[in-house]
Amino acid sequence: DGGITQSPKYLFRKEGQNVTLSCEQNLNHDAMYWYRQDPGQGLRLIYYSQIVNDFQKGDIAEGYSVSREKKESFPLTVTSAQKNPTAFYLCASTQRGDTQYFGPGTRLTVL
């Protein structure tokens, strides 16, 4: 089946640690996105990539980093500089147009 996978489903981090969230897609989509969702809130764009080896900051990029070395993969690193990282993280992809397809999400909790 084609789709987007995210791992892990749940992630716990100690303060001061960096953690990396995985996002993989086999839809052959060019563009990929990372969003953050807080309880009862909408989605906020962290980073996006429209093509391999290129990515752009979204609205809330501070404290996060990404890479796009392969078309299928767009990992997100939450660094210790992110002051309030506890949230639900969503990865999405699109080929063309505005229809974004989302992964199942990773719930990150800082202990």
Added chain:
Amino acid sequence: DAKTTQPPSMDCAEGRAANLPCNHSTISGNEYVYWYRQIHSQGPQYIIHGLKNNETNEMASLIITEDRKSSTLILPHATLRDTAVYYCIFPYSSGSARQLTFGSGTQLTVLP
């Protein structure tokens, strides 16, 4: 960017049609309306989109008024698994990205 208004919650009996309204009176002529839903603790799921003609797919139907100021998502035979928050969305450009803004949406509860 079009602003959307949706009722905060709706109930629907299992097996009946669920009609979810969205007002978007500030829509411009070339903006598509998209519908997504999000089941608790899962990623949003694309449902359907349209410009001005009514659309239907295997999940739902989308009815857009002639003046395009409102639309209705119809789930023809709601099941318990359709319980979710439903979002009416207009993608917009921010920098070189096309973004989706998920507002508060409508919490649809399908009752047995």
